[in-house]
Amino acid sequence: MLKIADHTFNSRLFCGTGKFANSQTMLDALHASGSELVTLAMKRIDRHSHTDNLMLPLQKTGIKLLPNTSGARTAKEALFAAELGREMFATNWVKLEIHPDPKYLLPDPIETLIAAEALVKKGFVVLPYVHADPVLCRRLEALGCAAVMPLASPIGSNQGLVTKAFLQIIIEQSTVPVVIDAGIGCPSDATAAMELGADAVLVNTAIASSRSPQQMAQCFKQAVETGRMAYEAGLGQVYQYAQHTSPLTGFLRENQEHQGGLNAL
């Protein structure tokens, strides 16, 4: 079981709510994913409308909602978005996303650090979306973030684990859960991320943009479960050359056995 802050999760697949054709397609996909944590952009929520087509259906599912600050370009904007999420969904959890670059939507490390510090002080459970930067993850962890969410590749790009070498360092060092977010393009990427030892993955575009979001969500569910099982079972080491069953150093053991035999005499 995965534990983030005071909450435990059976599923290690987190999902998004953007890019779906309609709310029913989204709900069917979320259901098929088995996800127990779903993020939604506060910028899309119409708090003045009582018929919001994103918020109401999601609330009915009973899945834990994770408001995100997507669209924020500064720490200040992200703080506003987080406060609105807390007010509307009665949750102190927030996925912190600050991306001032509209081209690749890459997260701003400086503004993220500033916002994370302020949000932790305000009592939020902060899950920051960051570049796969091990030092930044250390800094965010030290501030009190409940998890870190490094990207695998640019968001929505489906490029897969481009930052693998750095994700490995983050996973190795982190004392809080590592959720690999952004760029996971196909189920095998999710499996690979889980095999690396990630605590969870977050997937949106690959599910929502597929021809059958429901079917793709099910594929990701299985992929994440498989990857986690393989990680827990203990994957064999990767070697460049074949390993001989009779290694060159076998004679040392033979000598030891022989000597042991002589000593026993």
Add this chain to the structure above:
Amino acid sequence: MHFDSVFAKLDQVDLRLALYATTPAQVEQALHNPAGNIQALMALLSPAAQPYLETMAQRASQLTQQRFGHTINLFIPLYLSNLCANECDYCGFTMSNKIKRKVLNLNEINKEIDILKRNKFDSVLLVAGEHESKVGIDYFCQVLPTIKQHFSQVNMEVQPLSSQDYASLQLLGLDGVMLYQETYNQVTYAQHHTRGKKQDFSYRLTSPDRLGELGIDKIGLGVLLGLDDWRLDALMMGYHLQHLENRYWRSKLSISLPRLRPCVGGIQPKSVLSDSGLVQLICAFRLFNAHLEISLSTRESAPMRNHLIPLGITHMSAGSSTQPGGYANPSKALEQFEISDERSVQEISSMLSQRGYQAIFKDWERDWH
């Protein structure tokens, strides 16, 4: 360096020759690596790319869905005034036109807003004819705070302004500015803009730089397709986009592709942009820039708009009126141009839904700046 310096070095005669001399092999090469590649954009805009239209459309559609999902953002124009101190022979607001002129006061603006809010709109495009003294910065500063109270996204399509004026409006909550060059051919530009400040080609050309320097959220470009050679004008707009994107990394870029149509009493297009030409344009720009916002107005007919949606469009207006006060008092006496797609916003939303798209009304929160 502003775009006028880049523009001065571009030889449009040579570019035109290269555009029309493009070979099928060059188009195929362009299809391999179109992103951010201005040479590829040229090939995809050329007549040689026409046989590849279906391939371009398939790829453009896929790219758009991956980036923007199954969604279309809806916005509404709010015409503040039809006063104009320019003479532009293609526009209904041109100063010599004997139409009733009107500038909305705050009370009239509020009446319009009430109707737009009833239709769920949260993104508005403020439009005005260009009249510096009566509908200038003082007027905009007066009305913007009221409008911003009701909309999360407020964009403007008015005359070019100084950096200082743009900064004042940004402080009042302005999110973006659409400023169409109309044509990048200076001779043609001079022929169609015969009086008023709009005659200053360079001031208009460098306005997006002034906006980019301020880090405004959105900058919109456009050409009136048909005023000159639309292929070349589109290519020049590609250079303009590339210049802005390389320098002002915080601003989103958007384009609009209005077609100049042959009409009775109006000017005749120098080159008519056909339906297939419009499709080629949309696809070429999408392949050139996967994250570019592409806006489609109600100038296009309902069937045409339906077909264009999956090809790369990200933003649409719906239920538009092109005259000041036109939502509260619908008549056609004061309008800038005739609407072709007259469907209501409810009809547009339901059409989008039937085609597997979600209409997005809200994509920002007005209090977060």
